[in-house]
Amino acid sequence: MFEYAPAPESRSVVTIQPSYGLFIDGDFTPGKDVFKTINPATEEVLSEVALGAPEDVDRAVAAARRAFATWSALPGAERAKYLFRIARIIQERSRELAVLESLDNGKPIKETRDVDLPLVAAHFFYYAGWADKLQYAGFGPDPRPVGVAGQVIPWNFPLLMLAWKIAPALAAGNTVVLKPAETTPLSALFFADVCRQADLPPGVVNIVTGAGDTGRYLVEHPGIDKVAFTGSTEVGRQIARSVAGTGKRLTLELGGKAANIVFDDAPIDQAVEGIVNGIFFNQGHVCCAGSRLLVQESIAEELLDSLKRRMATLRVGDPLDKNTDVGAINSAAQLARITELSEIGSEEGAERWSPECSLPDRGFWFAPTIFTGVTQAHRIAREEIFGPVLSVLTFRTPAEAIEKANNTPYGLSAGIWSEKGSRILAVADKLRAGVVWANTFNKFDPTSPFGGYKESGYGREGGRHGLEAYLA
Template identity: 80%
Template sequence: MFEYAPAPESRAIVDIKPSYGLFINGEWVEPLGEGREKTVNPASEEVLAEIAVASEADVDRAVQAARKAFTGWSAMPGSERAKYIFRIARIIQERARELAVLESLDNGKPIRESRDVDLPLVAAHFFYYAGWADKLSYAGFGPSPQPLGVAGQIIPWNFPLLMLAWKIAPALACGNTVVLKPAETTPLTALAFAEICRQADLPPGVVNIVTGAGETGGALVRHPDVDKVAFTGSTEVGRLIARSVAGSRKKVTLELGGKAANIVFEDAALDQAVEGIVNGIFFNQGHVCCAGSRLLVQESVADELLEALKRRLSTLRLGDPLDKNTDIGAINSAAQLAKIRELSEAGEAEGAERWSPACPIPDKGFWFPPTIFTGVAQSHRIAREEIFGPVLSVLTFRTPAEAIEKANNTPYGLSAGVWTEKGSLMLWMASRLRAGVVWSNTFNKFDPTSPFGGYKESGYGREGGRHGLEAYLAL
């Protein structure tokens, strides 16, 4: 077996300030309150920077700046707005290496994922929606769709810069202005994006970035001058937001949790399926709302597949996220690690069998080894609750009908994967799976042209593609 020498990416390309304010009306401003939080590197627990906590008054300042900027931005011809968005896309490409290192430092994901997956998709989303800015009347939403106004956007910590792109790019293309709140544990790439907006000469107030935790987000959602709320995060917080805006005129999109089924039939190419299973649940340490956290495998090939899967997991490398050889990085926070541990212990207590490869865990930081549970019943918490970590629950089935019943037996409905060589079976499954995205013989494939979103407790609304414009237009 090959031994890999360390291949660390240099931190020198990143300039992290000791302290950050709020980005309002094109300027860095100090918060009105005294609140400050620290953002840490989850791989080492090293403090990276101090971050301002925006108060309700700070959020109000940001919303007022966005409202003022809306008049000029929405009146600008789409072709002119597109120039700014194209410019942002090009600057992201130019600064991609810096942004990838910053993302891995603040989030804990392996550098090869932030470099090869996140950053290319971030730039691609801005390029894609820049192309829509002067074609909105041809998008199928009426001859003259209008922007909504001020969009309040709240993004999670698992894909900080990519979720920013998913939200800001279509909002700007449609003529809206934005107040965005990044997750409190991963604010650094959003704050770097504020500098990119200045570098692109984006008019002041078109994009505003306020940092803080749940109270800051709550103030943004409740603000009477916010016309649109976009949230990606937990189902619990999504429920609170839905209640908060109920009865108001605000337009809302929610992209929430998931408990996706990755379904492998006996005729599937098993080696290919193993790679898809690994990508489906261990990519980004399982911090993926559409992660394939439930493996449904046909009984006749279950033993063979599990043997191959365990063999493959034994080759994964856990460690320094900035090492280009690393497959599994750090868990994003101590709180998330505690949740993963609690649910894993519940799985053992309920009778499932736990397995992890021999895997040295670093002394400092937040780490959890890739883990498989077999002997899982539908009633087990690990089969029902979103773990949001590198933990796979394995169940078996005999017939396609049983696979559908088990796959749909969840309060979530975000994604699913089906592995089979039969096209007719694939289509039969896809038409019956209650999931917003169904992948065929692959998993976790994303493209800016393709819509993404869920059913049931996975939220409502779509992001990406032509469909992603609808959430930011008054139809």
């Protein structure tokens, strides 16, 4: 048995400026007010960032509108050159960006390095390939860009959500004003530098940092033609109300409460790896996290024993340590929500278990946790916790599994574990979820569409389908 030895990634590969302005019309400009962004693992201030005001949003939308005339008129093959260039620069600077993302977000470096950054580059490469083939995308023989897109992204995958939004918008000939999350603005501001390095024409991409009010100004701005939002269902509802009747296009990718269904013929060890990946990847800060485990009663005891053994090996700690499996919770506010719902789970009678693990003294931390004895009436089985907390329910028949899986206001994702292909296909067909994984979980690909049903939103991102909302 090897002893654990830390393997820290160097912080020196990335230079964080003491302050950042707003990226409008190809240049950084100061804002009137600023806010601080911190490292959630240490609570150290990383930088001061400009707080976008209504007049800043006005300037950004005006810059995007001016740039739209020339950008949309470029042949698709010319737009593709810029997207290919951005993708290559992201690959060249991937180590720098991975460290930055771990510092600002709290997620482990091995996730930013091996998952986030390769996917970010892949999305730009993929949509660069579509830029001169839009007439073959299936949305009419002569599709046109919509105009100026206002995009608001969350803190859980800051750079990846940026890529999901910006790459298809630019490929289709639109220009963009993007508002990153208040707690994770740095990688978007670094992306602004990538745009300049790629010689992207000024105004094609504008980045306005700020909090909820800044996002609301952007969404409600009369100069915006298309709104794309990823975040909570509650904010998604507010956006849908504000956009209703304006003629703006809208896509929403919202919360989830995914069922991960394990049948009695599933390969147990493989399923356990999928369960761990489904709920503890990115500290459970994943809208499609497999936060409800539905396990067939006959194998429940065996599977839970195996799961607990595996959880005991998870390393919680420094996100920049290459051995870390579970990093820091993104903010004090999110930690408070996870803690509150977990305490409610115990109060309502579910049995709580966490492996022994020492948590750092500073920063925002929560041990990987499972609840057994959970019923569908428990709040932890109904509400999105958005943290490393798993609710375990059991079922006896496939019909019961399907009924329990669909008994949720959400419909973003699901997982099925079984050795029978016919069973996987039959169950997947009955699940009301936008993405269903078979014998795996949390696997993403730029060629595959992603999105939800019901309170998980509407519209699709990724794949050919991801172009539709950006084409008229």
